[in-house]
Amino acid sequence: MSVDVNMSVTGDSAENLSLQQKLSTALGLIGLFIMTLSAFNIGFQPKVLWMTLSLVLISVGIIWYAKDLYAGKPEGIKNDRIYFKSLTNRGFWAYVLGLVFTGFYIVLYFYPSLLGLNKDGENTGVIALFDPLSKALSGNPASQWFVYGTLYTLAILGFGIKFLWKYRHSRYHILRTFSVMFFQLSFAFIIPEVMARLNSDNFSLPYYNLVNIWPLNYYNFEQYRVDEFISAGAVGIALLIFGVASILVITPILTYKYGKRWYCSWVCGCGGLAETAGDPFRHLSDKSQNAWKLERWLVHSVVVFVVIMTTAVVHSYLKTDQYWLSGSTFLISVGVLLSLIFAWVMIFKREQIQKDAKYAAIGFFVLIIALIVLHFSGMIDNIFLLEAETLRSSYGFAIGAIFSGVVGVGFYPIFGNRVWCRFGCPMAAILGFQQRLFSKFRITTNGGQCISCGNCSTYCEMGIDVRAYAQKGENIIRSSCVGCGVCSSVCPRGVLKLENDSRDGRINSKEILLGNDVDLMDLVNQK
Numbered sequence: 001m002s003v004d005v006n007m008s009v010t011g012d013s014a015e016n017l018s019l020q021q022k023l024s025t026a027l028g029l030i031g032l033f034i035m036t037l038s039a040f041n042i043g044f045q046p047k048v049l050w051m052t053l054s055l056v057l058i059s060v061g062i063i064w065y066a067k068d069l070y071a072g073k074p075e076g077i078k079n080d081r082i083y084f085k086s087l088t089n090r091g092f093w094a095y096v097l098g099l100v101f102t103g104f105y106i107v108l109y110f111y112p113s114l115l116g117l118n119k120d121g122e123n124t125g126v127i128a129l130f131d132p133l134s135k136a137l138s139g140n141p142a143s144q145w146f147v148y149g150t151l152y153t154l155a156i157l158g159f160g161i162k163f164l165w166k167y168r169h170s171r172y173h174i175l176r177t178f179s180v181m182f183f184q185l186s187f188a189f190i191i192p193e194v195m196a197r198l199n200s201d202n203f204s205l206p207y208y209n210l211v212n213i214w215p216l217n218y219y220n221f222e223q224y225r226v227d228e229f230i231s232a233g234a235v236g237i238a239l240l241i242f243g244v245a246s247i248l249v250i251t252p253i254l255t256y257k258y259g260k261r262w263y264c265s266w267v268c269g270c271g272g273l274a275e276t277a278g279d280p281f282r283h284l285s286d287k288s289q290n291a292w293k294l295e296r297w298l299v300h301s302v303v304v305f306v307v308i309m310t311t312a313v314v315h316s317y318l319k320t321d322q323y324w325l326s327g328s329t330f331l332i333s334v335g336v337l338l339s340l341i342f343a344w345v346m347i348f349k350r351e352q353i354q355k356d357a358k359y360a361a362i363g364f365f366v367l368i369i370a371l372i373v374l375h376f377s378g379m380i381d382n383i384f385l386l387e388a389e390t391l392r393s394s395y396g397f398a399i400g401a402i403f404s405g406v407v408g409v410g411f412y413p414i415f416g417n418r419v420w421c422r423f424g425c426p427m428a429a430i431l432g433f434q435q436r437l438f439s440k441f442r443i444t445t446n447g448g449q450c451i452s453c454g455n456c457s458t459y460c461e462m463g464i465d466v467r468a469y470a471q472k473g474e475n476i477i478r479s480s481c482v483g484c485g486v487c488s489s490v491c492p493r494g495v496l497k498l499e500n501d502s503r504d505g506r507i508n509s510k511e512i513l514l515g516n517d518v519d520l521m522d523l524v525n526q527k
Contacts, residue, residue: 020068028061038129039115048132055150059158066162075169077490079283079459087413088280094413102410109401112144138196146193152273153189157181159276166279172485172498176265180272187211188269198235205232208239211269213246215306215426218395223317252434258500259441260431261483268427270420273409274461275484278417282461282486285416291463295422295480296357299429302399304364306426307338308384309391316388328376331383335372338365349437399424418461422480432479440500441483447473449493456487456496470495 017025034044034054044050070078086093107114116125123131127142130150134142160181167173187210195205206225214220220243229236254262264271311334318327342365350358375383384391408420421428435441447470456466462480466487469476476496488496 018068021065024061024064024068026061027057027064031055031057031059031061035126035129039125041116041124044129047129051129051132054129055154059154062158063161066159066165070162070165070168077167077169077486079490082280082283088283090284090414098410098413101412102406105401105405105410108144108148109405115144115147117144134193137190137193140196149189152269153184155277156184156269156272159279160272163276163279167489170485170489173489176261176485177276179266180268180275183211183267184269184272203232204228205236205239209269211267213251213263213427214243215303215310215430216268216270217243218306218310218400219392221310221314222392223313226317226323251431255431255434255439257440259439259481259483260428260435261441261481261498263431264421264428264482265484270404270408270425271418271482274412274417274421278409278412278461281412281417283416283458284414285418285422285461285463287457287460287463287465295463296354297360298423299425300357300360302403302424303426303429304368305395305399308368309388309395312382312384312386312388312391315383331372331375335369338368345437352437399426416461416463418482421482422462428482429479432481435481436477436479440502442499442501443469443476443481443483443488444497444499445470445473445476446495447471449495451493453492455490455492459486459490461486466496 031054034050034057038044038050038054082088085091087097088094112127114125116123116127118124122128123141127144127147130142130147133150134140134146138146160177163177164174167177192207192209196207199205206228208220209217212220219225226240229240232239251263265275311331315327315330317323318325318330342361345353345361346358353361371380371384374380382388403424404420408424411419416422443466450467450470450473452467452471454467456470457464457468460466461484462478462482464476464478464481466476470491483498485498488498
């Protein structure tokens with residue numbers, strides 16, 4: 001007689017799948033199997049039929065599984081038995097999945113020939129399977145990036161539908177999920193591919209993912225891309241201006257009004273994949289103080305790296321007389337801009353940043369300005385001691401490939417779904433800086449209603465101890481918060497609320513802790 005060892009307090013085995021879930025899983029695996037077989041140069045003909053069959057089976061498998069898992073249950077977030085499943089609690093299958101993701105990214109970035117990429121002839125393998133779709137959209141054969149973009153978009157759409165069923169009780173989650181699905185499908189996937197059809201001998205635009213903003217598209221201001229933008233006339237100049245305006249004008253305004261959530265939870269493709277396909281792993285984010293300290297130093301170091309790299313790259317080709325902007329003027333402009341930001345923070349916002357952050361800011365600022373001054377004095381030729389190409393290739397390898405891809409997605413099942421957004425994304429760090437210091441966004445809390453259940457902290461994908469704020473009735477103003485709203489949704493008492501309001505009283509931790517010294521009713525009304 002066998003004994004079923006079951007630790008679940010519900011009495012149900014955590015690994016049992018219903019018949020529909022088994023069938024839907026089988027369909028999805030068959031779709032993946034077709035794609036895997038194509039890697040061994042099995043001649044699937046016609047390619048359109050087999051590619052369509054593979055993608056449809058994967059999509060139907062995901063949607064059917066999600067429907068059986070959530071659609072038949074009452075509304076409300078269901079995280080049943082999530083800590084009892086090997087896949088979602090760093091068990092055996094979690095490491096297997098992590099290895100599969102990591103292996104895929106390594107092949108994608110460094111060994112695309114294994115996927116069938118052939119620059120000198122016709123593609124083979126998996127990439128050849130996607131040639132019909134690529135030719136239909138852009139007129140060009142597929143590349144490893146097109147295959148990746150297709151699968152990436154499919155994951156956001158398929159798991160986005162799963163997310164919609166799971167969070168269907170919340171209008172906020174429905175809207176933001178439709179938003180990331182829309183921006184990924186249209187602005188990040190279809191429109192850039194269709195734009196490639198405009199290219200000819202006399203007109204050429206670089207591939208432009210309209211969702212990505214510098215520093216995510218750190219390559220956007222390289223010389224070949226700037227030359228192509230300029231040569232494309234009005235359209236290219238408009239895209240180049242949009243790229244600059246999105247950094248200096250659009251993102252600060254939107255972040256001021258809505259916080260960084262307008263991008264990280266509503267537009268960004270990385271955030272879209274994390275929120276949809278990565279949702280089952282959101283509770284794995286490390287909430288420790290050490291993780292928070294590492295996060296702050298690591299993500300802001302990446303920002304400094306990308307600023308240095310981009311400045312060096314742009315200056316490297318502005319040294320010639322080819323462009324209206326000279327290299328010296330550009331360097332002076334960068335120095336002035338950094339000086340203004342530094343002075344504004346230190347004069348008006350110094351009380352809102354930690355002591356170690358002040359020291360780091362002073363150190364980085366002095367270093368960058370000193371190197372620029374030394375360059376003008378003629379003491380060093382390369383502004384930041386290394387050649388621009390060395391800096392660019394180093395950033396592209398370490399951050400653009402290893403961190404954002406191999407680690408950022410490959411480690412979902414181990415470190416949580418926002419490991420890249422939290423520890424490595426320079427865009428998230430810049431938007432977080434703006435959110436912390438001058439945004440109207442905050443998450444308000446009602447400490448009198450908090451029962452300290454810990455759901456909010458458990459399911460915070462950014463590793464924020466939300467409960468600590470809720471217990472004190474303190475507003476949550478954190479640079480890392482992406483405003484996903486899941487903490488509010490999992491709260492059984494309605495303690496948390498996402499708001500865009502007056503900046504008065506946003507950061508009030510000292511007043512809350514020293515409540516006897518203030519008029520608490522007046523303080524609450526100010527929130």
